[in-house]
Amino acid sequence: TTTLSTIYSNEALTTAQSNPYTLDANGCIAGDVRYRGLKTLLIKDSLGAHVRTLDNVGSADVSADIWVIPFATMATAIASTDARKIYDGAVLLVKDRANSTWDVVLSSGVTENTYDVVQCTGVATLSLVLRLENGNTINVKALGAKDDGVTNNYLIFKACSALLDDYRCVNFDGDGTFLVTVAAGSVPSVSGDDIGIFKLREHRGVTLKSNAKTKIRIEVDFTSGGSLAFLHAQGAREFTAQGLNIDYQASGAINTGSDCRATLFHLFSSDTNPSASNTIRDCTLRINHADGPNFGYSEGADAGKVIGIYCYGDKPGGIVDDFKFINNTFWDTTARVVWLWRTRNSVCQGNMFLQSGEYPCFRCLAGNENLSIIGNTFDMIQDGTFHSACIAIYAQGTDSYGHVIADNIFYVANGKAMELSEATHMNIHHNIIYWPSTALGDQREGITLTTLNAEDNHVTIDNNWSNRSFVILGTGNEINVTNNTLAGKSIGYSGNATAGNRLGHNINGNRVLGAGSITYNANSGQCNGNTIKAAEYHGIDMRATVATGLQHVQIHDNFIDEFNTLLTAGTAPNTYHGIYIAAGNCDVQSNMINADSVVANSYGIYAPSTSGDKTVITDNNMRGAATGNYGANTIVFNNIVGNALVP
Secondary structure (H helix, E strand, C coil), X not given: CCCCCCEECCCCCCCEECCCCCCCCCCXXXXXXXXXXXXXXXXXXXXXXXXEEEEEEEHHXXXXXXXXXEECCHHHHHHCCCCCCCCCCCEEEEHHHCCEEEEEEEHHHCCCCCCCEEXXXXXXXXXXXXXXXXXXXXXXXXXXXXXXXXEECHHHHHHHHHCCCCCCEEECCCCCEEEEEECCCCCCCCCCCCCEEEEEECCXXXXXXXXXXXXXXXXXXXXXXXXXXXXXXECCXXXXXXXXXXXXXXXXXXXXXXXXXXXXXXXXXXXXXXXXXXXXECCEEEXXXXXXXXXXCCCCCCCCCEEEEEEEECCCCCCEECCEEECCEEEEECCEEEXXXXXXXXXXXXXXXXXXXXXXXXXXXXXXXXXXXXXXXXXXXXXXXXXXXXXXXXXXXXXXXXEEEECCEEEECCCEEEEEEEECCEEEXXXXXXCCCCCCCCCCCCEEEEECCCCEEEEEEECCEECCCEXXXXXXXXXXXXXXEEECCCEEECCCCCCCCCCCEEEECCEEECCCCEECCCCCEECCCXXXXXXXXXXXXXXXXXXXXXXXXXXXXXXXXXXCCCCCCCCCCCCCCCEEECCXXXXXECCEEEECCCCCCCCCEEECCCCCCCEEEECCEEXXXXXXXXXXXXXXXCEEEXXXXXX
């Protein structure tokens, strides 16, 4: 029907107004238009010419954008000469640009860039300006990006980066693959300020996000040098990357400059540009070099040149604060995955690391404080070579402390689960460490802990399960290894204690099963309440290797079973003991030692002539074939050997 309906200016429909309704100078509804039911909306220009007809329009659908004019493509929009559609103040919807909305403006007032400001060719005095979704979101497809896996979107992504401002969002939603390729000679110079496809400089609250169906593939040839990150952020705060799926493939020799590298996310902080509260979550990521898993492994020209996440705080005060890496998946990656250097309160939680290279999955250098690595899964795929470690924390020193490594699962076909160097103030608990094969030798430790000399390190390793050994290096103090279960391997030391060091080492309440043993080489502390079963070695080995010997050590309430059982078929038996002591001033009390049979010269407790103060051996129970053999400088009483009390 062409009958004009009654329209109102208020929601209660009590105040009628003129129909036809006159739009303002910008073609907008200046007030409010209300009516009952569904109507046909007819829009005409100021000359009375037909612009658009819309059927079945409800009152709630009438808004400032009701007169938006659709175009199928950007090409047809900018080429149009239809004055009813292309005029100063018109609003267009461009379907092949992600149904984005564009304002038609006078060209004299803008600068065209072919991305978010596009020159009209049909009416040369007009240009189109992109409207941001919800006032803050840039859809990369609206700028002309294509997810066809063929089109190179490098320049479009960089143009998108130039549009970023505080609290803006970049949306990569699509159905395919956004390809980014950078040829040799086109990679940005490391001396420049343009080494990120996306670049943030002191921005706040920027978000990069995508849906699950979209992938970003980056291919970069570094033959002519340069450095390039997907995101390079200096001094960014409250940045979030969420749901991105990025596959970064580098090729060519990355040159030797310290800042030359291929990186997914490079977060940088300095005294004048602090970085804080940045988050990468729910992303699927991969970064590799075409030369394979050995590229850059040695500390040579290409060392550390391919990195997934690189957080770096520049001295003296440029700490990266509160970085969070949560619920991400790194798959089939041959590079270092996460590298932290001078960060504070960083959290790595709930991630899956699937790595086939020789780099550590998670590497920390000096100056990190209060790092939490919690609830992750590390799967280092065997490739026939020796890996580094899943978690490698190096050169921490006294300026690094408060780390927690907890509730992680390590499935490691080669290498170590954790290599912790100069560790201080660490808590390592409730981790599962599993090797699928025992044929790789004994040097694939579960945890290697290097302590600082003469420092109070305050390291606790408790309630972990591992089928590989724990090894303690260095001569630091205050080390607690408690309530762990080791299936088939040992807790031990490498290197010697020296006078005044390795104080307060407590190896308590552990279950060491299979071919397990405990080697205690510290100057004071406890080795209490451990269960050691079927050791193909000494159950507890306390042989001092320095002139002063071990001093002031308790060995209480341990259960040692079948310490001399031969586990390796066809191997000649060796002489092993349940507890082997060659140190003074030890208190060996209330231990249960059992052996069905032993070879000659093997004993339940063996304490030859000890150095230093006297060792007391009392109230122990040696059953089966286990007996005692004691030398000078020992006090022995009230022990049970077999079924007899030996005073």
